[in-house]
Amino acid sequence: MMGFWQPLTNLRDYVSQNPPGTTFFLCLLTLAISFICLSFYSNTHTLPNPDITKDWNRVLSSLSTFHLCVKANELNSSVQSPLIKQEEDRKTSVNSAKSPSSVTHLHLKVPLALVTSSSPSVSLRDLSLHTTLRASQLLIGGNENVNLTLEFLSDNGSYTCLTISAPSDLLPTSVRPPECPESEKNISSFYVEASNQLPTLSPTCYSLNFKDDTTLTVMLTQEEQSVAVQHLLDFSVCLLGVCLMLCIAACQPHALKRRNQWNGLYQQSEPLIDS
Template sequence: MMAFWQPLTNLKDYVSQNPPGVTFFLCLLTLAITFICLSSYSYSHTVPNPDTTKDWNHLLSSLSQFQLCLKANTSLSDLVSQAPSRPIKRDTSVQHKKTPSVTTLRLKVPLAVTTNSNSGSLKDLSLYTALNASQLHLGGNETVNVTVEILSGNATYTCLTISAPAHLLPSLLPPECPVSEKKISPVHVEVSNQLPTASQPCYSLHSKYDPSLTVMLTQEERTVAVRHLLEVSVCLLGVCVILCLAACMTHSLLRRPHWNGLDLQNEPLIDS
């Protein structure tokens, strides 16, 4: 019995004779390469913070799932006439007010408003409603007051006035809404996530994703993430190298053919 160590031949034999081991090796190698590519991308690009579960894009997207409808058998002109004539007082020097429990913000957000009524006007219109925090995926059962005010000459942005507990609102704020010279009384509407009837005027909200409203990882956080990815990649590549060496060091044994100790070449076929 003779043994020869031939690395390339042994590796070739191992690959052909051990498909599960080869599959496991390829999975580890692919995962290591993926982590290296991900670390390279994270180092050179800004990456959203995965620990931030809510931002203004998510909040506006949740708000866009609802219809803001007038009450049944009530027209917009009736509600406007019933609205208080005294304009809403706004502090022009400070655009947001804070109390120990509730924060009120007036922000310019990428939110477009459309209506299903031909008679409904989108000019000089302010819609007010109250929602539950869970409806906006903010967590909790607190009440969130929302007022959507249409900006003159702007079809893609609106002024959003939102009042809610400070801990519910995302930290990265959109720009403040410009001060309006017109005092528009808000129209009270109901929130609905169902299709409205033909006779019921409703307003739909359409949010647009704004990358500037997404919380990104800081440079320090990206550096830590890249280092961890590279450490894991090096460990996986080390395991791949060990598997390759083990496959190359597997000896191929060359044995003479024998059949239960009998030499067929020396066995006479016919007894003499």
Template sequence: MSCQFCGGLRLCVRHHPPLVTFWLCLLMLAATFLFYAFYIRAFPVNDADYTKDFDTVLQTLSASKLCPRWNATAAVPSLQSSEDVANASVLASVTLPSSVNHSALQIRATARQLGMTGLDTDSHLLLTVTCSWRSAQCNLSDAECSGKCCVIVTGPRSLLPHSWSSLQCYAANPSRQQPPEELYVMEGESDRPPQCYSLHYRGDPGLKAMMSQEDCAVSSGHLLAAMLVCLLVALLLFVVSACWVNPIKDKRTPAAL
């Protein structure tokens, strides 16, 4: 019986190489699903679908033009005065433009202009970027805090970006500093004032959106289920191949002698 089983496998390998290749691909796919299922349980995973995080906001700002208000008739976006307005802060590797004569900038933009997607993306947010800041968790001499600026976002609570970082900050003695320059995120090239700026942001993995433990558990379960399906199909093909005893005959007419 075992010889017949091995013989069937040899016949399948000899006469059906595409089927054998497909069987090997199923095994590799099952191994890949198993690897990713354990990986997302053991290590933090970035959530590419979540856009309300500081990394997305700062990446979008670094690719945008920040311009001052250039005429008196331009509409000035303002925050709605309500109890829902709050703020969130984070320390980030942001470099102010060298041509700016202020130690801080205030940037007004909509949530859509900051790269956020979803509902209420036309609501306005106020970003304050200052390199003179204070923090209860660290000081300027700490290696984790040195060389970073404080980014404070003020706006509706539902649109505030998350940082996944315990380092929060606030402006140091704002009343004694020079008033920050007010800038706006500009769209298009028409009617743009001559003096515009660009922020330089060095990406920080700690500011990216991370999948929650619940989402990781659900995704891991789906990957394990897909792995089991691949293994079951591979096992079925293995049994069928082992039981194969009638290879496809060559239907070509033999040449006349």
């Protein structure tokens, strides 16, 4: 039996004669290497917490997907602001009556920029846009109303002041953007409707550009990352152990012996066929 112990030859024969087993071995080996690479990456980088499904980056990213369009029959800005305030107060009161939770009002400095306008004559600075969305449109709830006001000031640079009014239990409890400073400027205000597609009848539409802010993402703690890395390494070692056992089993002489048995049966069957 020891004379047939030829590991490389036996392994080569096993690979050539057992494609399913070889494929299974390669899949396990690839998975083990992938987990090792993932553990190394997790150990050298800060990762977001996958258990946090609601954060401000997600809310702002959802808001940036909408086109904000002024109605064709919208009043001018000098008489528009009181009407907007009355409309917002009415919707907020209705929303509060429907929901037992209290309404939270936030005035935040967010990384949103006004990038385009369908009307070239309209300025993109010193402008205030008001709208109302469903919580489901911002991926934070169901059919509750969320009142939004976006202020684009000329001295703000690349950020926007966002005023959001929504039930407290809908707003993300993760890291919040900083408070936006109050402005004494007299700016033009418009009530806009948000839509996923650009309307053809609206004379003026705006779109938003959002840049992901890493400070608003909840990251894993060092302890949580260490536990995740340890689990990945443990699982990788188990997979490599299985791969090693498969290699040892494939190197055993029974693979070569089985091939010789099949060759002998084939040679015995040849005279029967000729006769």
